[in-house]
Amino acid sequence: TLVLLLSLQILVSGSQQAPQSPDSATFVSPTRRAAAVVPKGPADLPAGAEQVVPLTLEVVTRHIPLKGASRVLRQSVSRTRDRIHVAAVGGREWLFVRNPVDPRRVSGMLIEHGDRTIVVHEESDLRSRLGINGWAEALLLGLDPEAVRGLQAAPQTRTIAGVRFTRHSAAQGGSAMPDVWWNADLVLPGAFEFKDAFGTTRVAIERIARGVKDTHLQMPASRFPSYKVMDLAESLEVR
Numbered sequence: 001t002l003v004l005l006l007s008l009q010i011l012v013s014g015s016q017q018a019p020q021s022p023d024s025a026t027f028v029s030p031t032r033r034a035a036a037v038v039p040k041g042p043a044d045l046p047a048g049a050e051q052v053v054p055l056t057l058e059v060v061t062r063h064i065p066l067k068g069a070s071r072v073l074r075q076s077v078s079r080t081r082d083r084i085h086v087a088a089v090g091g092r093e094w095l096f097v098r099n100p101v102d103p104r105r106v107s108g109m110l111i112e113h114g115d116r117t118i119v120v121h122e123e124s125d126l127r128s129r130l131g132i133n134g135w136a137e138a139l140l141l142g143l144d145p146e147a148v149r150g151l152q153a154a155p156q157t158r159t160i161a162g163v164r165f166t167r168h169s170a171a172q173g174g175s176a177m178p179d180v181w182w183n184a185d186l187v188l189p190g191a192f193e194f195k196d197a198f199g200t201t202r203v204a205i206e207r208i209a210r211g212v213k214d215t216h217l218q219m220p221a222s223r224f225p226s227y228k229v230m231d232l233a234e235s236l237e238v239r
Contacts, residue, residue, distance in 0.1 A: 042104040042134025043145045048187040054080045058207035065199035078212040084138055085216040098135045106135040109220050116227045118220045119235045160190035161208040
């Protein structure tokens with residue numbers, strides 16, 4: 001995916017070029033759905049999703065291309081059971097909000113401080129622009145929850161940012177995402193990497209703090225009442 005990072009989504013379903021647009025750096029994604037493929041519906045929430053504790057995370061993404069220089073990006077992510085705030089590159093911010101009627105679905109708002117605008121992204125916009133398909137993928141920093149469920153727990157454990165994680169691996173060799181270090185109590189991937197035709201991307205949490213800054217989770221229009229609110233289509237017209 002998540003989560004802007006080079007991109008904080010991770011959808012394990014095919015090959016993808018690393019996202020380049022400024023609003024596609026929220027979560028890291030090793031795949032991009034083909035335009036002709038009808039997107040699947042949002043996945044069911046992972047076990048424990050309704051009980052996640054508020055956390056503030058520092059997430060580091062390293063992209064090592066087959067050619068060219070490596071890139072490193074740091075992001076601060078505030079995560080609760082129904083809202084996720086991402087402090088993105090260039091002073092941008094994202095707020096992802098879980099749908100109160102269908103908890104599998106998600107919408108997002110991109111806060112562009114330079115333009116003093118708030119760009120509303122509906123679920124279809126997030127899917128096409130960022131590759132995020134539903135709330136579960138946003139909650140898991142872009143990881144496809146169905147792919148995570150297909151991994152098998154291994155006996156190895158490691159401590160990441162003071163928290164114990166267990167290694168989960170693909171049952172079959174050659175997976176684009178061979179390992180995920182997973183904490184079931186926090187419903188959180190601590191580290192993972194994937195390889196595609198463009199290189200290797202490694203994602204790791206370097207800091208975990210309990211609690212979040214409440215102002216980050218407020219609706220952007222109330223935080224920045226002087227900013228113009230527009231939908232994605234309108235924002236693309238004025239660029």
